[in-house]
Amino acid sequence: FIMRVSRQFYRFSYVFLIFAAMLLAFTACEDDDIEEPLSAVALDLDYAHMVVGNELTLTPLIRNFKTASKEYQWAVSDSTVIEIVSVASNYAATVRAIGEGTAIASIRTVDGTEEASTTIETNLIMESEVRLPATITAYTQSIVNIIPDFNLVERPVRNYTWSANPEGIISFETDPETYEIEIQGLQEGTTELTIRSDDGQVVGSTKVIVENENDGILKVLAIGNSFSEDALESYLYGLADAAGEEIVIGNLYIGGAELDLHAQNAAENAGSYSYRKIDLQGNKNTTADVAISTALDDENWDYISFQQVSQKSGQYETFVTPLTELYEYVVQNVDNSDTKYLLHQTWAYSENSTHSGFVNYDNDQIQMYESIVDAYDQAGDLINTHSVVPAGTAIQNARTSYLGDNFNRDGYHLNEIGKFTAASTWFEILFDQSVLGNSYVPEGFVPLDAEIAQHAAHEAVQNPMMITELTDYQTAGGSGVITKNVLIDFATSSNSTGWNGLTSFLEDATIPNLKYEDNEFTGIELTVTSRFNGQNTAGETVTTTDLNMPAEVSGNSFYGNSKGEWAGILVEKGVLKLSGFESDSTYEFCFFGSRTATDNRETLYTVIGQNSDSATLNAASNTDEIACVQGIQADENGEIFIEVTSGLNNDNANGFFYINAMRIAPEE
The missing domain is CATH 2.60.40.1080 (Immunoglobulin-like)
Structure with a gap:
């Protein structure tokens, strides 16, 4: 019995001890849950290093859901080292280092029961150079x-x-x-x-x-292409010099460059330009591979001009982005805050132009002109434009004179009188004075033609948005009877004293009124009725004929190719028409053709009027031979035609033939 009781007591004691241990453990767990430590909030960083001037974001971590709704506030231990810039809705704080040292950034509840902090060490980085x-x-x-x-x-x-x-x-x-x-x-x-x-x-x-800003020297820089070359490089200096004005002319040239390319070159500081510069003495120097920035630094420019490529000059939308970008680049890179900015208005093509961009305007000269005027007018509002140089309007004005549509050498670039017209327009804009009466008449110019160019430019500056008809210059006179020698040369850049220059090889190109060597007019017109292929510049420059040709006459020619295509064109013959003859007088026609070569390039010249005749010469390296036809009388319409083609002995594979010069002489 005693043993049985002892076993039961033992079992009871064992169970009681286990129960007591479990109760104690439960009580201990309950006590842990009730006690809330101060570390219920923490920060994502205990320590940070900062450079003075920089900022850092400290984010609190709320670890007890019972305290998440409490309010918190931030404090710093040393406000000369760090400062709290801002606090977000989740109590994340932006801290800025403001001085060297060590400081503590703390977040705590408003009642002070919770707190967390980050020690921040800062140092100051100072420039050394x-x-x-x-x-x-x-x-x-x-x-x-x-x-x-x-x-x-x-x-x-x-x-x-x-x-x-x-x-x-x-x-x-x-x-x-x-x-x-x-x-x-x-x-x-x-x-x-x-x-x-x-x-x-x-x-x-x-x-x-x-x-000295007031040194009296006007300095102008064009950022352009061959159109700025035509307008600025030939005759502007002469006009300024004749007016007693000093000028330096710069042209940043890339052939066919449009505003997009100029803007790209500016952004990339590309050394892509031929930099042409005409100095105070009128000497022209050319430097290759120049960047826009280099040219801007070269002089204290009073004027800088921009222009669009010709085929896009009537399309305003092509100006908007590149013009503003180019302008902003230039303004940021010029030293002179007084620099004025110009837009160089280009001109419409000649009616016979074969330029591919002419289709943008339905091959219509007036449509192209009006589009250009409108586009440049709108583009003037894109930048701080001092003025639009109305060269396009000046050319269009000049076309209303007896000279007609004869201001281009290839349908779009200007010939010599065209260049003089554009330069006269620039003169008036730059110097704010009339070009009328300016004494500068380039060598080889007919004074009447120079006067027309000046009036066309002056009227353009006065009325830049419209064509002004030059009613006082509708005719140049002449009897229609040739009484003295008439000399004609064939070159797209022609300005030889005493010579009539046919400056376009395209169909309908014209010399409206042929002049004698003394600049009196004949009343006879010369027209291309069937085009030549192009111009050749490889003729002999030293010759011994009685035409007494200067090198620029004998060295240049219009050519054709009767046997095979050249540059994608087959030109079997070029045809010229003389019209306006008023009598039954007879004339002698003499021709010169020359092109440096070793094969036979015989050229046949046929003159057709009331009667006709032909003559030939071998143009290959010709220096002393001319071909003449005598006794030609105009037909009943007062016209004489001249056909130029290859002769029977021409053995060139393409059948090249040439005309460099022609003389018309009266016969007794």
Whole structure:
């Protein structure tokens, strides 16, 4: 019995001990759940390192759902080292380092029962170098800005002072935060401009050269192509010089360049240009592979012009993006804040133009002209345009004269009288004075034609948006009877004294009124009725014929190819028509053809009027032979035709034939 009781007691005691242990464990767990420690909120960083001026975001982690709805606030232990910039809705704080040292950023509940913190160590990075341009060119009455380039930092940390030695050459103002300096030239001279940190650790200097803004020299730069070449490079200097004006002319040239290409070249600082520059003495120098920025730095430009490529000049939408981009680049890279900006209005093509871009205007000259005027007028509002140079209107005005549609050498580029017309327009815009009466008449020009060009330009400046008919210049006179020698040369750039230049080889190209060597008019018109292939410039330049040709006459020709295509064209014969004869007089026609070659390039010249006759010569390396036909009388319509083709002995595979010069002489 005792043993049985003992076993039962033992079992009972064992069970009781297990129960007591479980109760104790349960009680301990319940006590843990009731106690809330201060670490119920924490931060994602315990320590951080920052550079003065930088910012850091600290995000709190709420670890107890019972306290998530409590309100928190941030504090810093040292406000000279860090500051709280902003606090988001989730209590994430943006901290900025404002000074060197160590500080603690803390977040705690408003009642103070919860808190977390991050220790932040900061250090200050200071610039150790400042870079300035080696030299700066400034101008009296103009402002130049220089932005110092500090290393290591976006904004300088040290304090700086600018100084100039000697004083009095420039004045300046300084931005106290960036230390950008605005320089005003006071007088001509050179000074050393220095920026120095107050602690003397960082120093930079540049040489400032001040030139006289009012030096009386007008400087103009075109960013263009062959159309700016036509307008600026031939006759503008002569017009300025005759008016007693000093001028420097620059042209950044790429053939066929459009605004898109100029804008791209600017963005890439591409050295893609032929930089043509005409100096104070009228000497022209050309430098290859020049960037826009280089030309901008070359002179203190008073005017800079922009233009669109000719086939797009009547399409306003092609201006919008590239013109604004190019303009902004140029403005940022010129030293002269007084520079004025021009738009060079191009001209419509001749009616006989074969340019592929003519289809943009339905091959209609007036439609093209009106589109160009409208496009440039709108483009003027895209940039700070001082003026549109209305060269296109000037050319269109000139076409209303007796000269007609004869201002192009190939259907789109200008011939010599066209160039003079465009240059006269530029003269009026640049110098703000009338070109009428300007004494400059280029050698070889008929004075009447120069007068027409000047009036066309003057009227264009007065009325740039419309065509002004030159009613006083509808005829040049002449009897219709040739009484003296008439000399004609065939070259797209023709301006030889005493010679009539046929400057286009295309059908309908015209010399409206042939002149004698003394510039009197005959009343006879010369027209191309069947085109030539093109111009050749490889003729002999030293000749011994009685035509007494200058090199520019004998060395250039219009050519055709009667046997095989050349440049995609077969020209079996070129045909000229003389019209306006008023009598039954008879005439002698003499021809010269020349092209450096070794094969036989015999050319046949046939003159057809009331009667006809032919003559031949071998143009291959010809220096002394001319072909003449005598006794030709105009037909009943007062017309004589001249056919030019290859002769029977021509053994060139393409059948090339040439006409360089022609003389019409009266017979007794």
